[in-house]
Amino acid sequence: MRFEEVEHTADRALRIRGRDLADLFANAAAGLNSLMLASDSSDAASVAKRIELEAADAEDLLVAWLSELAFWAETESLIFSRFHFMELTPVRLRAVITGGHVEALQKHVKAVTFHNLAIRHEPEGLVVTVVFDV
C-alpha cells in the first residue's frame, strides 16, 4: 500500500511508504491528493510546472514538497499527479510535475506539519507518517 490513513483526533495523518525517496515523495503526493479530492482525478494533464526546492534534510524537503502541492491546490485548484524527478537528494529536489485543474477541492489542507516527522528505513524501503492540518 502506497499510503494509508492513521487515526488522529483533530487533523489527518497518513503513513506513506516508498521503495526509495522518489517513490516516497510521489506516494506522499498521491496521499495528499486523496485528502483533497473526493475521487482521483489524476487523468488531467494540462499543466506542467518546474519545481526546485532546497531543504535542511529529507523531512524538511518532504514538507516543502507537499506544501508546494497544497499551495497550488488552494490558490489555483491545480492537482498534480505525474512527477518526473530530475534530481532528488535529501536536501534538494528538481522536478517537472504535471496535472490539471479541478472544479472544486473536497478538503482544504491548511498545512503540512513536522509533528513527530521522521523518515525511517525498513527492509522494504522507506516509511514516514505525516500529519496534515485540515
Added chain:
Amino acid sequence: MVHHRDLRRIDAYLFEIPPSFRPDMRVPARFYADDTLIQGVLGDRSLEQLVNTATLPGVVQHVLAMPDMHQGYGFPIGGVVATAPPDGVISPGGVGYDINCGVRLLAGHLNFEEIRPHLDDVASALYANCPSGVGKGGAVRLTAGELDQVMEKGAHWAVGRGFGVATDLEHTEETGCLAGADPDQVSARARDRGRDQVGTLGAGNHFIEVDVVDQVTDEAVARRIGLFTGQVAVQIHCGSRGLGHQVCTDYVSRFQKTTRKYGIELPDRELVCAPLDSSEGRDYLAAMKAAANYAFANRQVLAHHVRRSFEQVLAGKLKRPELFQIYDIAHNMAKMETHTVGGRTVEVCVHRKGATRAFGPGSEALPAAYRDIGQPVLVPGSMGTCSWVLVGTETSMSQAFGSTCHGAGRTMSRSQAKRSVQGPTLRRELEAGGIRVRAGSMAGLAEEAPAAYKDVDRVVNVVDGAGLARRVARLTPLAVIKG
C-alpha cells in the same frame, strides 16, 4: 504515553504531571478536567504533547491545558504555555497554522419570535453574502499596498473602509490590531494566499451561526454586555485563512535550522522555536502579528456581510434589525503580557493554542465598559449544540496566565466521524431540530458532527468550577452556515 498513575490530583478540576515524570521537563504540566473528561484525555496523545511543551527553554511556572484539550501537532489543542526572557522562546507551532483563529459575537435588538418567520431567508442571505468553502476568495480583492495596510492595521483598516463602526474596535481583543506587525516579514507566497481572502469564512470547523440566548446565568453581567433571554445573536468563527497558514509554514520550516543554531533540543520538530530575544524570534512575532491583524480584518469584514444580510432580509419587515458587537477574541495567538509568576511581576510570552484569553476584572487591556466585570469569553460548542458566553476572573489571572477554554474540543477523528455519520442524515436531523443548515460540503458537515465533540456544557462546567471563567449566558443555534 501518560497513564492515570502518573497524575497528581490537585483539586476537583485540576491535575498535574510532575517534572519527575520525564527528565527533560523543566516545569510541571497541569490540566483541567473532570472525572469524565479525563477518560478522553488519556485516550489520545494530548498529555504527551503537553509534557513536550514543558521542555521548551525559558518556560515558566507550569504548562497548562484546558478541559477541551485534545491531540494536535506539537502543542496539544487547549495548550497554554508562557516563556520568559532571557532564555524564553517563541514557537510558531505553539500558535498554530490558523493564526488568530477566533470568535466574534454580534447581538441585536430582535428576539426569537420576531425573527422566526424569516430564518430561512436570513440563513440563505448569510450563505450567499459570506463567501465560504475551500480556498474561496471574496469580493474584496486587495492591491499589494492595501494588503500591507490590512496586516498593519487589522480591523481598523476594515472599519476605515466602511466595514463596521468604531465601537466594534472597542469590543475587540487588542482593539483588533496588534502593534508591531511587520508585513516585510511575511513572504510573497503568504501574500498570494491572502490577497483575495479577506472577508471569507473558509472551510473545516469555521462557521457563522445564528443563535438565540436561551439561558442567562448572571443577569447583571449579561445586561452590562448587552445580552438578554430570547435575544438573537450571531457568532463568526474563522481566522487568518491562507495567509496565516503560510506564515506558520514558513517559520516552522525556517526554525528547523534556527533551533540547531541556538543548540535547543526538542522532543518534536513541530515545537521548533527561537529565543524571544533573537532576530529570528522578533521576525516571527512581527509576521505573526501581521497575520493576526489580517484575521481581525477578516472577521470585521465578515461581520459587515452578516449585518448586510440581516438588513437585506429584515429591513422594512422588522424594527431595528441592526447588530452590535459584544466582543471578538482570539484563540490561537502568542502575546507578550505581564503576569505574576512566583510573586514577581514579569513579562512573558503567552502561547495560547486553542485557548482563549480570559482577563479578569480590573485589567487595563479591557475596554472601559467591561473593565469592572472581566473580559467576555466566547466558547462555541459543536455544530447544533449550545455555546457559552463567560467572563474572565482573577483566578484565571493567578492560575492560568489569564486563559480559559476555547470550545468543546474533539473526541473523534474526522474520518471516524464520517464513517459514523452521513452528512445528509445529519443535515436532516439538525433541520428536524429546527436548525437551518447551509453548507457547501456534506462530507465537511459530517466531520463536524456533534458526536465528534465533547459536551460543551461539561467543559464549561469545569472552567466555571475551577474559577477560570464565570458563566454568563448560553446560546442555542437557529441556523448554521459552513463552507
